[in-house]
Amino acid sequence: MDDGLREECANTSTWLNIVRDKDSLELGLQADRMSEAEVALRLAEFILSLPGSGAMASVAIDRASIKAGDAIIFDIGRFMAATGWKQIKAPQLGRNAWTGTYRRGDKTVRVHSRTGEGDVVAMVDGRRIVAECKKGPLVRKPGSPEYPLLMTALGQALLFDVSADDIVAAAVPDTPAFRKLAEAWRSRPLVRRAGLKIALVACGGAVSGLDL
Numbered sequence: 001m002d003d004g005l006r007e008e009c010a011n012t013s014t015w016l017n018i019v020r021d022k023d024s025l026e027l028g029l030q031a032d033r034m035s036e037a038e039v040a041l042r043l044a045e046f047i048l049s050l051p052g053s054g055a056m057a058s059v060a061i062d063r064a065s066i067k068a069g070d071a072i073i074f075d076i077g078r079f080m081a082a083t084g085w086k087q088i089k090a091p092q093l094g095r096n097a098w099t100g101t102y103r104r105g106d107k108t109v110r111v112h113s114r115t116g117e118g119d120v121v122a123m124v125d126g127r128r129i130v131a132e133c134k135k136g137p138l139v140r141k142p143g144s145p146e147y148p149l150l151m152t153a154l155g156q157a158l159l160f161d162v163s164a165d166d167i168v169a170a171a172v173p174d175t176p177a178f179r180k181l182a183e184a185w186r187s188r189p190l191v192r193r194a195g196l197k198i199a200l201v202a203c204g205g206a207v208s209g210l211d212l
Contacts, residue, residue: 020138020203027075027078027079027082028072028074028075028078029074029079030073030074031138032137032138032139033135033136033137033138033139033173034135034136034138034173034201034203035065035066035073035074035135036061036062036064036065036119036133036134036135037061037065037066037074037076038074038079038135039133039134039135039136039171039172039173039201040059040060040061040065040119040120040131040133040171041059041076041079041080041109041111042201042202042205042207043120043131043133043171043199043201043207044057044058044059044109044120044122045057045083045109045205046201046205046206046207046210047120047122047124047129047210048107048109048122050124050212052124052125052126053107053122053123053124054122054123054124055106055107055108056107056108056109056110056122057107057108057109057110057120057121057122058109058110058112058117058118058120058121058122059109059110059111059112059119059120060112060113060114060115060117060118060119060120061076061098061099061111061112061113061119062113062115063096063113065135066098076098076111077098080102080109083104084104085102085103085104085109086102086103086104087100087101087102088101088102088103088108089101095113096113098111098113099111099112099113117130117160118130118131118132118160119131119132119133119171120133120171124167124212125212127165127166127167127212128162128163128165128166128167129166129167129168129169129210129212130157130160130162130166130167130168130169131157131168131169131170131171131199132153132154132156132157132160132169132170132171133153133170133171133172133201134149134150134152134153134170134171134172135149135173136149136172136173136175136178137173137175138173138175138203140177144177146172146175146177146178146181147181149172150170150172150178150181150182150185150198153170153171153172154170154185154191154196154198156170157169157170157196158194158196167195167197167210167212168194168195168196168197169196169197169198169199169209169210170196170197170198170199171198171199171200171201171207172198172199172200172201173200173201173202173203174200174201174202174203174206174207174208178200179200182198182200182209185198186198186209197209197210197211
């Protein structure tokens with residue numbers, strides 16, 4: 001069944017490419033994909049916008065999601081400034097240049113590069129949300145890369161050291177292929193038993209599937 005679903009995602013005739021708007025392209029965002037950093041920051045921003053959200057979200061970003069060799073594939077400072085976030089704390093000496101603390105209104109996003117915790121950690125109504133984020137194509141690609149990306153995100157989310165009250169999620173871009181996988185996998189017995197959420201993060205910042 002999984003092989004059939006993977007083939008359907010790769011070959012579906014209903015695929016609609018996600019087109020970036022002009023402002024997004026001027027920000028330097030890639031036209032045909034969302035980086036892991038973008039998924040994580042948009043998810044953090046969404047969580048902080050919810051009623052009952054805490055004052056701060058922690059976002060873990062590694063080098064591979066913002067640079068390919070010497071080329072910048074995602075400019076965090078540029079993205080945060082364009083979405084209204086002001087850097088209030090620069091990275092400490094010896095830390096990665098893309099880390100730091102950003103504030104918008106009464107909310108704060110702390111960007112770090114530590115491993116071993118969720119890509120996004122935030123609070124809503126006293127409960128902690130821990131999310132594993134993955135990049136993904138916005139246009140149809142051969143080989144259905146969405147399948148292994150979402151599968152890996154779910155597997156890593158299962159290994160988080162969390163409490164019974166925590167909300168655990170795997171987050172990927174909101175595209176037709178990811179949506180089809182999410183709809184099928186949310187009903188799988190072990191996914192339901194573990195209480196794992198599959199969040200779909202749109203280019204404009206909307207998020208579905210978190211169901212808090």
